[in-house]
Amino acid sequence: MSNMTEVKIIFTGTMGAGKTTAINAISEIKTISTEAVATDETAQRKETTTVGMDYGEVTVDEGLVLRLYGTPGQRRFRHMWEILAKGALGFVILVDNARPSPLEDLSIYLDNFKNHIAASAAVIGVTRTDVSAQPDIDAYYQYLAEREEMHPVMTVDVRRREDVLMLLDSLLLSREFE
């Protein structure tokens, strides 16, 4: 284990964007989950929602283990956002393109984790583009440019392992970890 580097990565974004699914798609260990029966508008989309955190692990290169933490999506769980973000070296923000205002959704997490992201790195994964193709990637880049921020943006199907690994690859590329 002596040559192992462990890096903490956060998956965040709105409820239903696919954080829990993404971590489950790539984790090499049995994931830890904290799902509770949903009583809010979540219930229209899915039965349960993350109230504590998700946790999984994946080895990307020999010697580099990513410790994957998924946050709850809803604002009322901001306390978990703060706790989980400590010491994170990268943020994966998942945006559900089928929600009414995906760019506004994105801004919630860019704003909330602003200082953390400034000190680390972020990548944006646009999900459920099969349900809604707009806004397209260009719109995301334009939005980021207006905010004077630069992060990679890509469309992903988080149910596919390759897609989630691709997100992590580009996150790792945008930052030197060792």
Added chain:
Amino acid sequence: MNISDGASPVEKLKAAQEKQQVEKALQRLLDMCAGATGALVATADGFVVARVFKQEIAEKSLAAITSSVMSLAEALVNETGQGPCQNLIVEGQEGHVVSLRINHTRVLTAMATRNTRLGMLLSAAKVCAEQLASTLGEK
């Protein structure tokens, strides 16, 4: 935001009824344990159902945190093979906090001053949770 927000009239009525039932049970808890300073029932996904407190508290945050820590405590006992989780006890310098699951969708958190015997708070909370489980059902 509350559990009844955006709900149909029938759901609102049900939520109001539940709030009343839960408030009564929480009041009994406070009566039973002299040092108890407050108690709250939250949905498992972090909304306030009802609360009875001797002092002002940020009830919405408390409900959300209750659901988070309860879920994490359950993950902890399950990971360590000690599950299922029966209750969660936190001893602070200024007082105690206990959390218990009432049923699938409701969680109870109660707190007491540090001079209160932990056993007193815990047993009052357990009685309260059991009463509520039978009033509210399994959900």
